[in-house]
Each structure stands twice: as structure tokens, then as C-alpha cells.
Amino acid sequence: MTVRWPRLLTPTHLSQIIRKQNNPFTAYQLFNEAKCRYPNYQHNGPVYAAMINILGNSGRISEMREVIDQMKVDSCQCKDSIFSFAIKTYASHGLLEEGISLFKSLGGFNCTDRTQTFNTLLEILLNESQLDAACQLFQQSSFGWEVKSRTQSLNLLMQSLCQRGQSELALHVFKEMDYQSCYPNRLSYLILMKGLCQDGKLHEAIHLLYSMFWRISRKGSGGDIVIYRTLLFALCDNGEIEQAVEILGKILKKGLKSPKRAHYLIDLNYCRISKLTVTEIKCLINEALIKGGIPSSDSYCAMAIDLYNENETDQGDKVVSHMLAKGFWPPSSVYEAKAAALCKEGKVDDAVKVIEEETVKGSCVPTVALYNIVLNGLCRAGKSTVAMEFLKKMAKQVGLVADKETYSTLVHGLCRENRYTEACKLLEEMVIKSHWPCSNTFNTLIRGLCSVGKPYKAVMCLEEMISQGQLPELSVWNALVSSLCFNVAGTFMWSKVLQQIKSC
Template identity: 65%
Template sequence: MTVRWPRLLTPTYLSQIIRNQKNPLTALQIFNEAKSKYPNYRHNGPVYATMISILGNTGRITEMKEVIDQMKSDSCECKDSLFVDAINTYARAGMLDEAFTLFKNIPKFNCVNSTESFNTLLQIMVNESRFEVAHRLFLENSCGREVRSRIRSLNLLMRSLCEKGRSDIALQVFQELDYQGCYPERETYRILMKGLCGDGRLNEAKHLLYSMFWRISQKGSGADIVIYRTLLNAFCDHGQVEEAVDILGKILRKGLKAPKRCSHRLDLSHYSDVPDAERIKQLVNEALIKGSIPSLVSYSAMAVDLYNENKITEAEKVVKEMQVRGFRPTPVMYEAKVKAFCREGRVDEAVKVIEMERVEGNCVPTVKLYNIVLRGLCDGGKSASAVGYLKKKMAKQVGCVADKETYSILVDGLCHEGRFVEASRVLEEMLIKSHWPCIDTYNMLITGLCSVGRQYEAEMWLEEMISQSMLPPHSVWISLVSSVCCNMSNLQVCDECYNLLRTS
């Protein structure tokens, strides 16, 4: 190991050094060696966070725990995000008790705010259906000084209850907000409105709307359109069109604060004569847009909501009207549109959004937008086209550099199509760009190469994997040994495989 140590070491410089090491144990060795080389040097919170992140991402949980204990002894100031990474690492490894214990010990560290780690652990417990633990966690920690925002935690609980069809309990949680000293936000109403309407609890949903009028929408906001649309569509789906029309009028007056000149232009009386429920909902959507003060926020909220429901034609109408009004589509709208096309399997149209519409709208594409398209191509069985798109289009876009997620999408897509040789090339480029793949990527590629008789490449990636201190599971060894044994004429490879197996 050769390290070019500076005359004066700073935590920022040390973070750069250890981040550039592909072997996490080498990075840990450098991290520990720094104190002996520089007696006056002290690790700070960011360098600890870097080291813990490296060890956690590579599955070196034992070493990660030792570094966390060392940080507690140093008593250096650290941020809550550090514990978020460690908690997620424990959760991925199925060590939920360790994650819980770490959170309870946060007060022993020099960390004054544990809001993010609290919400992260609460989300994990809910996802694992450990509701009693989640409830106890909330009661014991939500009122402490370290947790500064309880509304996000309550939103999380309500969302989970609604997804499980228990909007009645979520409504009880909502009604307890005042006792918790919390003020409901727009997301709170959106979550609960969607849950109540999904469970057919329209009467409660209507009363929730009236509550929203005087708590959220006193000034009228275009972003509220999505919540109103959820309620109105639910009434239409249940055949209560007259009730929906009546509520629509109240929304325009009280919720969106529409000027009289806007509401007078809308004739709502003929809505009940329309026999098709879908057509009625389209008219309601149009009324929400045309009956309010035109704004980029309202158009964007409505279009994104329609795209998320795969109602692309309706969303396009909203976008066109928006452009006529002089507003330009936002990056969020382009992302929602591309996702909708990809979900529908219309990947070619998703590509056109980036290559044509984005240019016309003077919106610079982001890596996130490109990754959505690449994932759509791979999911549609066009991983080879995705690789070509990366090289011909994305690589030539100024300011848009492929990241770790980009390469991971391509490698996974190629492997799922059985293109293991091409996946091997992409993974090689990924390493050249200093993006270190996770252990699952190596496992999938090595197993795939063995299945097509490419033992040599499989062995090379196995050595690369071991050089990064990753421990291959038994299934990988079995695949490699089985592949070699099926081709016993290749004695050299067989001997090398045996030596690797013996020394690992």
C-alpha cells in the first residue's frame, strides 16, 4: 500500500484518500494509520461518516461497528446522516435489533439532532410490519428534544396504515395531531385523502376537505389541486356526480379562491348529464385548472399526478394548455412523463422526450432523467440499446456524467438478458470510473459467466471481488466449480479455482 501523505493532514484530505481506495480494508488501514503518523491530527465527523459509509456499503459490518465505537470514544461532533447510513446497513443485513440499539445509543454520541435517523428507523420497522415496535419507538422518542419534526413521522404512520387499508386508524392519528402539538401540512392531507377515498370512506373524506379549507388553503394554492382531484374523482367513481359538482363549486370558491370571472365561465350544470364516468372526471380536471388562477404550480401538480396514473393523453392536454398560457414544463414534469412512457413500454417515445421536447423547452437533461430512460430500455429487453445510448447520447451531453446508478442499471439489465460478456465490459468501465459495484452485482455476473462457459472471466471477477475484501457466497463458488468441472480439459483454470477456494 503506497500513500502519498501530505506535510499537513486534514480530515478533508484523508476523506479523499480513503474514498479512492477500492478495498475497504485498505481504506480502514489508512484511516487508522493517520493518527500515528500525525500526533496532532484528530478525526472529525465527516471523515468518520466517510469511513462508516465505505464499510457499510461493502458489507463490512464488524469493522463498521468498531469505527462507530471509536467515534463515540473520540466524542467528536457528528451529523445525524451518519447514523442513517449505519441504520440502513444493519437493516439490509437483517440486523434490526442492532439498528434499534444504535439509535437508542445516539444520545451517547456528540449528536444534537436525531430526526432523520428516527424517521429512518421508524420507516424500517413499519416496512417490516413490526408495528408494536414502531409504536413504542414513536411514543418514546417523538417528544424528545433530539427529534425536531414529528409531522413527518406521523405522515409516515398514516401512509403505512392507508396502504394497508386502515384509513380509519389513520384518521384517528390525524385527529390526534393537535394533542401532539403538530400542524398538518399539505402532504398530510394528501396521504389521508387518498387513503379515505381508496377505502370508500367518502363522508369522512368530505369532512377532511372542509378541515383543509380553513387550515391549509386559506390563501388558495395550485398545489392543492391534486388533493381536490382525488376526492372529486372518488365521488364520480361511486356515481355521486351531483355531490361531486357541488363540492367542485365549493373548492373553486373556498379552496382555490378562484375569481368570480373564472367561476362564471364554468357551467357545471351539464356535468350530471354525462353518462361516462371517465369523461366526467376529465371535465372535473379541466374545471380545476380553468376555474383557478393559472399558475405553474397548479399545472405542474395536475400534469405530474396524471402522468403518475399513466393517463398520458390527459396529462398532455394539461401541458399544452400550460404552454399556451406561457408556462414552460419543469424538470419534474419531464421525469414524470418519461416514467409514464417507460411503464407503458413506450420507451422510444420516452427517448424522444429527452432528445426533442427537452430541447424545445430549453430544459437541460439530468443524470436522473437519463437513468430513467436507461432503466426503461433495460426493463423492455433493450439493454444493448441502453449501452449504445449511454455512449452516443449521454456521454456527449455537457455537464451530464454517468454515475454509479447508471452503470448498475446497465450491468443488471445485460445480466438479466444473458448478455454476460457485454455486462463484463460495462462493469470494467464502471471500475475505471471509480464507481465500486455492490456484492450482488459481482455475484450475478460471476454466476452468469459460469453458466455460459466463460470460466476465465468469472475467475478474474472473483479475484477482483476478493481484492475488495468482499466474501462471495457459497452459490458463487458452487457455480464456478461446477462450470470448471464440466470442462475438465481446462486443468489450469481448475487448479487456479482450487487454489482460490483453498485460500479464501
Template identity: 25%
Template sequence: MGSRSVMKWPQQVSTSLVEQLIRSEKDLEKAISTFDAATAEYGFHHDQNTFGLMIKRLLSANKFMKAEDMLDRMRREKCKITESIVLSFFRAYSRVHKPHEVVRIFRKMKEYECEPTEKSYLTVFSVLVNESQLKMAFNFYRYMRQMGIPTSVASLNVLIKALCKSKGSLDSAFKIFREMPKRGHTPDSYTYGTLICGLCKAGRNLEARELLLEMEGNGCAPSVVTYSLLIHGLCQTSKLDEALELLKEMESKGIEPNVYTYSSLIDGLCKNGHTSQAMKLLERMIRKHHAPNLITYSSLIHGFCSEGKVQDAVQILDRIKLQELKPDAGLYSKIINGFCDVSKFSEAANFLDEMVLSGITPNRVTWGLHVRIHNRVVQGLCSEGNLNQAFHQYLSFRNRGISIEATTFESLVESSCSKGDLHKAARIMDEMVVDGCIPDMKTWNRILNGFWDPRKVREAAELMQSKLIEEYRSNI
């Protein structure tokens, strides 16, 4: 084994030595080799500590199958599988958003002769709720109760969160909340924060504000998360004055706003036409050493473009690049659309080129918007008489498989004819037909009128003859 060549093993191999070697080996495969060599070459019997450490390393690297193989090996070697090791599987599968795998491992606990405690039940329940597997979550909660798992503040908090996420169940969440003291449970900051979040998402901001006051009255100190959720809710309903007052309130209590707090306020200000105020808040945010993220910048770009301040939006894009954040297709689309809105199609085309050269591509969600923007830019360039740039863009997105609208083909044909480039117009119309777009009478007339010149009658006749032959053959 490779591990033997780099070190001399002592005659007595201890658990602490094996643990030390596994931890110190950065290469996972070499760590596995060391783990195996301890047994194969030196007769070491692994225990819960070494097995557990190896499993955690495998899970950290998302080597789930190998980790489960190690779990089976523990069972074969009669090494007791502890709940702590099983919980590491729950956390790992939860990290990669695989709640069904969490449930599967939970069901195998008895097979592993590992009796689940309240902690395991609560972890699985929490994972299901966090992943919005609400039907499974409610069924699992009922199963918990059947198995005699007692209610606790922690379990009721997760149940309240599930009800807040479930459509139309917010009042049921409040019913449980009000009954908690009767069951001997005192709501904590997490309980209040969850309910405030649910109220804000439901647009019930006044009730959320009242609950915040009740929370403080009951000795539960609201956190930055609680305030941020309420501020976000107020911004979503355009109650900006209240949101800004709440910002002052939290700061007066010594609660420092975070990126989410500032981003929510900036988004609300931008959506309501207050980009100047949003920029002041951005500068304040930076002074307090909170680095803006793409969501913050996206709100500002959208706000500037909505107000026709496209150059200001471009400056924000430059800030993104300086901060070494990678702008996505959505941000470029906003700027390109912004230039189109103010009829600066050449600048819009330049940003299209920049986006392509940077290797930025839209995802499935934004693909339709991406197609519309490309077509809009080409049509705009044609309307300005900028045929060369329009044709360049046309070829670019044709080569990338972007759908071309009939209106775009027609704009290109008309622009080509206006410039006297009839061969280019004919080529575009040929490609239009190949793509399944049927030219209308206006487009046909534009081509024929272009060729209808004493010097070009022959070319017009040949074109017409060719088209008639094609039509005749297609009808045979």
C-alpha cells in the same frame, strides 16, 4: 455538570444565550446537559424557543422517545406547545417512514392544547399518501372535510396523488382535476405532473403526452421531473424514438436533463439492444457533469451481458469502483451469469470469489438467485473438467450455508470419478446424503464402476458393505 466546567455562566441567563449554547454544542448529550443545567443550576425557565430547539436536535438524531419526553415536560411546565413544534415531529417520523406515529402525534395535539390548523391536517394527509397508506389517507381526507377544513389546490393535489396511486382510480383523479376550475381552483405544475406520472405508470403514454401539451397551453411550465416521468414511461413501452425526441424538446426549452432522465433513457436503450447508443448517452451525461449512479450502471451491465459483451460489462464494474460506489450482489450476479451464458465458468468463479472477498452479500430478495448462480458456476466448471476450481467453489459456498442442488452434487461426483479421484467422489456423495439429497442409480453406478478395478475391488466391497449396514440400521 460538564457544561459548567467549560464556561462561566452569567448571573442573568437569557433565552438567546441558552439557544446559542445548545446550537454550538456538537455532542447531543452535552447539549442536553447544558439544557438541564440552565434550569437546575441557574433557575432558567425554558420557553418555546429553547424547548423547540432541543426537540428538533433530538428528532434530527432519531431520539424520538426523548423528544416526546421533552414535549411532555413542556406540558408539565405550562409552556405552550406550538403547531410548529408538532410539525417537526410529523416531518421526523415521516423521514423514517413511520406514518402511524405521525397519526398518533396528531391525535395527541388536543391533549397538548395545540389546535391543529389546515397545515397540520394537510401534512398528515400528505405523509399517509407518500407512504402509500391509502385506506388511512382516504379516511383521513373525509375526516378533514368533516372538521371543516376547506379544499385547496394543495389538498386536491394530494388527493389526486392518492387516487393515482390507488389501483383503478386514475379516472377518478382526472374527474377531480377537471372539476378544480369549477371549485375556483387552478391546477398547477404539481397537479399536471402528478397526473402525467399516473398516466405513464398505467402505460397511457399518449394521454400523458397530450396532457403535457395542455399543461403548457395553460401556462404551466413543465419541470425536469415532468419530462423525466414521461420519458421514463415511453422507455418502459419501448417507444425510444419518442423518448429521444422528448429529450431534444426539453433541452431546446432550456430544461436540463437530470440523472433520472438519462438513466431512464439508458435503461430503455439497453433493454432494446442499443448498448452502443446507451454508452454515447452515458458519456454525454458525464460531460454535462451528471454523475451516473448504480441504477445507470446496472442498466448498462444488464444490457452488455444480454448481448454477450461481458468484458464491456466488466469495464462498467471497474467504473463503479473508480467512482467509489459500492457494487451490490445484484450487479455481480449479472456479470457472473453473463460469463456463464458464454461458457466462461472459470471467469465467473473468479468474480464469485471477488464478491465474497469484498464482503458483498445478497439480501432476502436476491438470495434465491444467488444460490442458483453458485450452483450454475460449479456445474459449469465440472462440465469443463475444471474439478479443482469446482471443488473450491463447492467448499466455499457449503461453508457459507448456501444450498447445494442435487444436480451440482451429481456433477461433482461424475467429474471426480472422471479424474480418478474416487475418495473425493465418495466424500461428496456422503455429504450429498447428509444434506438429504438421494443419489440416483447413475451416480451410484459411477462410484462403483470407478472402484471396480482389480486393485480396488476390496475398497468397493467395503464401501458397499458400509452403505448396506447404514441402510439396514436406518430401517430397524
């Protein structure tokens, strides 16, 4: 692609130029060429961020490392998010130690806030089950002035402990928050409440609830409804129905601050006479929390999303219906949760209706995230033809642009149905729009093209893959060799493959 350089180059202009390139290496060359063409020009933080994102997303780690080193030498002011992205990229390529090394060297960069980067590295270590390393990182780095808040990092530690069935240790971490000059937020309580209930520590969970009443729930918050519901359901599962109903009354009065006349009381005698099951009593509790509290968008959204996440789509729909009746419009997050739940249940056609009908009723414009959830469900159900139609619909909607995840999902969906030629065309469109495919996408497509006797297209994909600094798996090389050897017209292409092998 020919570039028309301006008379005077600004960082904003250079960012636009490199983002328009179809090849990340070309963007990298232009990035370096700018300083040679304009001796007085200096890169700024946003330009470095754009270049690092392009190289990281395309898997060109060595070039990304060089740009980061150059940014350090220039000492330009940069945002915390650049390093967070770089560490994620290193970790995704099996280079976690290099990510740790980058974090330790942040003192040499002109970046005053390292909170996001610190939390990113901490989360990666915890996800990799490196609890000792994560604790060491917290002890060494969380108390510096560069980390503005420790609440999120402590939440991550508590979540990791609860996932390991160590909610008692998580409770100790929670109690330490006061001494750490931190203020527990709603997520802190939710993580710990779920951990304690899963471990059967209901006594401690009840005490945690009471602590909420004089901290984050003092003014009454609808968003806390999910935390309350977690405890009430745990009590029901443990056979403590009477205590659950008693605590429900306190929640409506103290937690949700609802007036007494609005309290939705559950008749225990009726429950006993009718011999209601635990599931039926839980439905009554859900109804009490929704109808007994002060109506708010936060409470409805929190309850609906929680129910959808538990695959309770019917109960979630009831909450949304009640929400609409009260004049509250569900946000996109509610529809995304519903679509994800329907796809998990195998009800892909119903998930499609979430886009086609319900978002229109709710005056909510479908988001890219919602489309991606539905497209993934369609492709997994072998309905990539329908999924491709939705890609066309996305192109016609103002402000809705298909992203890398959209294209990757569709390419893999077409490949699963052996529609490799169509997948190849879609990959070309993906590259043109500067969404660089990952190596797994290239490997799957090249291998598939070889299996259906399309070696020419396979070689074209190989060239694109190598031009982006990625190398195919050994099995892909073997598939190419086999395909070309059995193809009489493959002599010329075979020589091209040999050249590619030599260049690697």
C-alpha cells in the same frame, strides 16, 4: 494505488484520498493509517461520514461497525444523516436489530439532532409490518428534544394505517396532531384524503376538505390540487356527480382562490343529455381544475405528476402543454414521472424521446434520475445496446455523472441479453469509478460468464468480489467448479479458486 501523503494532513484531504480508492478495504486501511502517520491529526464528522458511506455501500458491515464505534470514542460532532444511512444499511443486510441498537445508543454520540434517524427507523419498521414496534418507538423517542419535528413521523404512521385499510385510525392520528404541537402539512392531508376515499369514507373526506379551506389552503395553493382531485374523483366513482360538481365550485372559490370570472363551470344538464361516462366527466373536472384556477407552476406540476403516476400519459401531456402555453417551464420531476409512466406502459421508444426532444423544448437539462428511468426501461425491453449509447451521451454532458444505479442497471441489462463479456468490461469501469457493485450484481455476472465458457473472467470477478469483502452464493461456487472442470486449461484457475475458498 500509491498514495502521496501530504506534509500536513487535513480531514478534507483525507476525504478526497479515500474517495479516490477503487477498493473500499484500501480506503479503510488509509483511514486508519492516517492517525499513525500524523499523531496530531483528528478525524472529523465529514471524514467519518465518507468512510461509513464507502463501507456501507460496499457491504463491509463489520468495518463500518468499527468506524461507528471509533466515532463514538472520538466524540466528534456528526450529522444525523450518518446514523440514518447506517441503519438503512443494517436493515438491507437483515440486521435490523443492530440498527435499533444503534439508535438506542445515540445518546453516547455527539449528535444533537436525531430527527432523520428517528424517521428512518420508524419507516423501516412500518415497511417491515412491525406496527407495534413502530408505535412503541414513537411513544418512547418522539418527545425528546433531539427530535425536532413529529409531523413526518405522524405522516408515516398515517400512511401505514391507510395502506392497511385503517383510515379511521389514521384520522384519529391526524386529529391528535394538534395535541402533539404539530402542524399538518400538505402531505398529511394527501395521505389521509387518499386513505379515506379508498375506504369509501367520503363523508369524513368531505369534512377533511373543509378543514383544509381554513388551514393550509387559506391563501390558495396550486399544490393542493391533487388532494382536491382525489376527493372529486372518488365522488364520481361513487355515482355522486352532482355533489362532486358542487364541491368543485367551492374548491375553485375557496381552495384555489380563483376569481369568479375564471371559474370553469360544468353543465350537469349537458352531462345528462349527452350521457357522458364517468371517465369523460373526470376529464371535465381535470380541465376545470387547470383552467379554472389561478395559473401557477405548482398546480400544473402537481396535476401532471399525479396523472403520470396513474399512467394517464395523454392527460398529463395536455396539462404540460397548457403549462407551456402559460409560460411555465416543467421541472425535471415532471419529465421523470412521464418517462416512468411510458416505461410502465411498454412505450420505451417514447420514453427515450423525453430525453431527446421534450427536455430540450422545455429548456430542462436531463437529470441522472431521468436517465436511470429510461435506461432501466430500455434494459427491461431488451435494448441494452441503445442504453449503452446513452451512457456515452451522459459522459459528454457537463455536470452529469453516471452513478451506481446507472452502472448496475446496465450490467444487469447486458446479462439479461447474455452479453456477459461487455457486462464484465462495464463492471470494471464501475469499480474504477468507485461505484462498488452489490453482491447480486457480482453473482449474476459470475454465473453468466461460467455459462458461456468464460471461466477466466469469472475468476477475475470473483477475486474483485472477495477483495471487497463479499462472498458469492453457493450456486455461483458450483457454477465456477463446473466450468473449470470442463475446461482443459482450467487447472491453474482451479487452484486460484481453491485459494479463494480457503481465504473465505
